[in-house]
Amino acid sequence: MAAGDGTAPSPVTAERGLPRRRGLSTRTIYIALLINAIAVVPTLAQLNYPPAFQNWATILVGLTLQAIPFLALGVVVSAAIHAFVSDELITRLVPKQPAVAVPVAAITAAALPGCECSAVPVAGRLVSRGVNPAAALTFLLAAPALNPVVLVATAVAFPGRPEMVLARFVASFVAATAVGLIWSRRADCSELRFRGHDHGGTAAERFVATMVHDFAQAGGYLVLGATLVATLQTAVPPSTMSRIGGKGALSILVMALLAVVLSICSEADAFVAASLLQFSLTAKLVFLTVGPMIDLKLFAMQVGAFGRRFAVRFAPTTFVCAILSALLVSRFLL
C-alpha cells in the first residue's frame, strides 16, 4: 500500500474558484468571531450559570485537557509511522500470520506506556500502513491496560492484593488477543481501513500535515465522547449506578456498564474500582478489564478512526470478550 499521492484524482479546474471564495468568507468569519469574542466573552464569563451546567462544563474541559497530551503523543507517533517508516520496514517487522501477529501485538502494547487516547491514532495508522488489522486492533485494546504505569497504579490501589495486578494483566491480555483473533477470521477484516488521507510533499511536510489531520480528527471525536460522558455524569450521578450494587450477575453487569459510562483513564480506574466497596473483587476486575478497552470516549474515537459501521460491531464484541475473560481469570486467580 503506497503512502504517496498517486491516488489523487486529476485536477478539476472548474472547482478552482470555489475554495478561494470560501477562503475569503471564512477569513471574514474569523475576524467577526474574534471581535465578538473580545467584546462578549468577559461578560459571559461573569454570568452565573446553573450548577448542573457548570458541572457539565468542568467535566468536559477536564476530560479534554487530560486527554490532549496523550492524544498529541499518539498523533506524533502516528504521523511518524505515516511519514518516516518505510513499507519494507513494516513488512519486515510485523508478522503476516494473524495467529502470530496478534499475540505479538499484545506483548508490544504491554511494553509501551501509552493509553486509550494515544492508542487510537497509532492503531489507525498501523492499519493504513498495511499492518494486519487484527494485530492493530489487538494493540488498540491491549495498550491502555497492559502498560507498566497502569499496572503500578493497580498495585497501589489494591494494597496487599498483588493477585489483582496479575489478574488484570492476564484478563486484559486474553481479552485483547481473543478479540484480535475473532476479528482476523471475519471476512470484512480486510476491508477495514483507517479513514485518514494521504499527503504529498517531503517527509517533513507529510509529517506536519498528518499531525494536524490526525489530531483534529481524533480530537473532534474525543470531544464528542467527552461531551457524552460529561452529560451522562451530570445527568446520572455515579452513585445511582453504584448503589444498584447487588450481587452476582447483576453486579458484574453494573460494573461493566459503569466502566463504559464513566470513561475513566486507565491510569485512574483502579482507584475508582477500589473505592467501590460494595462490589466483589470479580466485579472490580470486570470494571478494570472493560474500561480500557471500550467506553464512550473510546467508542467515539473508534468511530472517528475506523468508521461507524466498524465501531458498532467492534464495541459489543469487545465488551462481551472483556467480561468473559475477566470472569474466567477471576475464577483462577482471585
Next chain:
Amino acid sequence: MNERDTSVLVGLLGVFVLWMSASSQLFRFVRPGMRPYALLAGAALVITSVTALAWQARRARAGSSDHDHADKGDDGDDREGALLGRPRIVALIALPVVVGLVIAPGALGSWAAGRDRAAFVRASFDFDGVKFLTQHAHDRTPPHMRIADFTAAAGQARARPLLAATPVRLEGFIAHYNGDATLNRFFIACCVADAALVSVRLQGDFGDLTDDSWVDVVARLDEAHSGTAAAVTNGAIASIDVLSLRHVGQPAKPYEYLYG
C-alpha cells in the same frame, strides 16, 4: 472544513491549553503533575499549526493544487458513517475552548458534593495515621492534613485515639448535607471525571456557613459522633470537633490529588 481551517482550530486549541497550564486554572481540571505535559502538548500543537499554515501558504503561492483533491477524496469517504460527518466534526475541537472561555467553569463544588455523596468511598490508600500523628506529635502548630488522609486515619482503630487528641489543620469547602455542615474536598487521580468526595461533619455552631465557601479549621476527631473505625472505612462520615475556623479563598489547587 478545509485544511487551513483545521490548522487554525488546532492552533487555537494549543493556545487554550498553553493558557490554561500557564495560569493555574489547569489544576481545577487535572492533577498538577500534568502541567509540564500540557505545556509541551500545547506548544507542540501551536508549532505544528503554524508550520502547517506556513507550508500551505507556500504551496498555494507555488500554485500546487494537490491538497484540494486530497480534501475532496476525504469528503467522499464520509458516507461510510462518521457520526456527524468527518470534516464537520473537526469543528468540535473548538467546543472545549468556547466552553472554557464562555462558561469559565470553576472547580467541582457543593452541587457535585451534594449529589455524589457516598458514590465512591475514597480515602488515601496507603496512609499510615499512627506514623503521621506520632511524627507531628511535638509540632508547635497543628499539622496540616488532607481530608482524605484524615478520613483514612479515622478508619484506623490504632490512629483514632491519637486523632481525637491531636488538633490538626484541615482545609476544604462547605456543603450542607442532611442539615449538617460538612467540610469537603474532591479527591482526584487523573482528572475531574474520576473525582470522589472526601468529607467530614463539623460539630459545633459557627454561624452562617454558606455552601462553597472555603474554610481552614483546626480540629480533632470527635469519636463520640463518628461511627466505628470499620464504619468510617465503609463510608460513614466522621465528625470533627472544631477548635477554630477561618475563612480562606479557594486554593490554587482545589482538589486533593492522588499523584500530586
